[in-house]
Amino acid sequence: MKISIIGSGYVGLVTGVGFAELGHDVVFIDVDEQKVEMINSCKPPIFEKGLKELMEKNRGKFYATNDYASLKNTDITFICVGTPSRKDGSIDLKYVESASKEIGKVLRGKEEFHTVVVKSTVIPGTTEEVVKPIIGKESGKEAFRDFGLAMNPEFLREGNAVEDFFNPDRIVIGVKDERTKKILEKLYEPFNCPKLITDIKTAEMIKYASNAFLATKISFANEIGNICKKLGIDVYKVFEGVGLDHRINPSFFRAGIGFGGSCFPKDVKALIKKAEELGEDPKLLKAVIEVNERQPLKMIELLKKHIPNLEGKKIGLLGLAFKPDTDDVRESRAIPIVKALLEEGAEIIAYDPKAIENFRKFFPQIEYANSAEDVIAKSDAVLIVTEWRDFEELDYSGKIVIDGRRVEKAMREAKIYEGVCW
Structure with a gap:
């Protein structure tokens, strides 16, 4: 054709x-x-x-x-x-x-x-x-x-x-x-x-229902993860067990700092708005967005446990894209994190294998490193925001690491390690 x-x-x-x-x-x-x-x-x-x-x-x-x-x-x-x-x-x-x-x-x-x-x-x-x-x-x-x-x-x-x-x-x-x-x-x-x-209208709704459900799974995993963090429980082991139930697919139970991108946030919000226009109050969908907007700020809370005053401190960000293997920064969890760090008076040095130029359009005032190694070497603490495979090979020894994506090597090597939900 x-x-x-x-x-x-x-x-x-x-x-x-x-x-x-x-x-x-x-x-x-x-x-x-x-x-x-x-x-x-x-x-x-x-x-x-x-x-x-x-x-x-x-x-x-x-x-x-x-x-x-x-x-x-x-x-x-x-x-x-x-x-x-x-x-x-x-x-x-x-x-x-x-x-x-x-x-x-x-x-x-x-x-x-x-x-x-x-x-x-x-x-x-x-x-x-x-x-x-x-x-x-x-x-x-x-x-x-x-x-x-x-x-x-x-x-x-x-x-x-x-x-x-x-x-x-x-x-x-x-x-x-x-x-x-x-x-x-x-x-x-x-x-x-x-x-x-x-029919045409049903096909349109299938897309929204699919994305809303996947977004809900992520926010649910984060809610459970927040509870597990305070109980000293590994939330990933929890969802490994939950996912073995044949009624529950294990996909998208990745607790951490939430979802971003061009689809999930936009589509859930649009569905909420449409529901309200129809006279419905979609409480569950609203909670999905609320949890997701709050979740990346958990990184700042954990960071301040170890560095109470961030003013003048150099904080490294590993990852700017909303997910690995893309250069898309739309609704990236790095955006609210950078905003919060700037409000605290922190200096920021950031690196991403593909998304630096797209992210620079939003935050030209922060420093961008040439490599992930530069971020680690020059920072007082490191925040892992995107789970690029490259970050699994870095040397985190002697560093304060706040991990939003569960990088195993950082968990083993960091001087001080905090996982957001584990």
């Missing part, structure tokens, strides 16, 4: 290059000129494990442009633009609305049936109540008759997105008309995994 991808961030780029690998012709449409140039040079504008190699392997099977007219020559368009949070927690649909408008304009001049698939994470009802009328108005065509419309949520994990594209746990397709259903079934035919066909 000929596929157009609107938006070339983590989801759009991996999805498009993945389809190119499967033999499809792909065009990326993005308003960011720098991204367009990088993609056409087979240089990923983001760091994602295995993506650069996949792009180079499929050179010539895809190209990028800022011209929406290019989607006229494709059979199917995926909307993969961002849906950031507003201050009240609701999602901002401006990029989805803009993409829908441009798609509609192009479809006005196209006679052939064209399928539009929303892959962006959107609140239930958005595809049919926002995307559909905009495309319909701009194109003069009727959805489900003149053009196809579907919802196909993504379940890619940053840092493992390429692997997840080719080996998904499941594929969910929210669809209304039979023609679009057959097109997407054919597109996803090579994938050997459960494929669930639902």
Whole structure:
């Protein structure tokens, strides 16, 4: 098939290059000129494990442009633009609305049936109540008759997105008309995994329910971890035992300093806001966010046990990305930690293998080291914020270490060691 991808961030780029690998012709449409140039040079504008190699392997099977007219020559368009949070927690649909408008304009001049698939994470009802009328108005065509419309949520994990594209746990397709259903079934035919066909609104909700549940598991693990810390119990042994129950999957019981990234915080907040608009009070989801916002500050509490006055002290941060194997710092737990340290008057020296430049945009005033070893050598205490594999090989002897991610070597070697939940 000929596929157009609107938006070339983590989801759009991996999805498009993945389809190119499967033999499809792909065009990326993005308003960011720098991204367009990088993609056409087979240089990923983001760091994602295995993506650069996949792009180079499929050179010539895809190209990028800022011209929406290019989607006229494709059979199917995926909307993969961002849906950031507003201050009240609701999602901002401006990029989805803009993409829908441009798609509609192009479809006005196209006679052939064209399928539009929303892959962006959107609140239930958005595809049919926002995307559909905009495309319909701009194109003069009727959805489900003149053009196809579907919802196909993504379940890619940053840092493992390429692997997840080719080996998904499941594929969910929210669809209304039979023609679009057959097109997407054919597109996803090579994938050997459960494929669930639902109505459009249900597909939208599956994405939110999945992320909200995983976020809940993390906050639950942290609540239990906080209790275990005060009882002198190893919370990881607790969840090793809990995870052996066949009804309880052991994944995501990683107690520590909480979750970040572009999905969990944003999606849980958006679901809370939508629930409130519907007259519901989602107490559990609110608690998930409350625990997560409080959790990274536990590192500061533990640090002050050993250095009560942080003013003028040099505190090292190992890890700035929200998780390892990515350069994404959106909602990184390092952000509230740095803010708290600056308020205490501490000096900060930080290192991350991939995320320094992205983090520098938020905190240009702090010092950035050239290596993790520099952080350890120059600091009065070290905070482990992201569990990069490189940090397992460092020499922590003689140091005060506050560990938010359970690095075993630090636990064994540090002069003074405090785990957040163990």
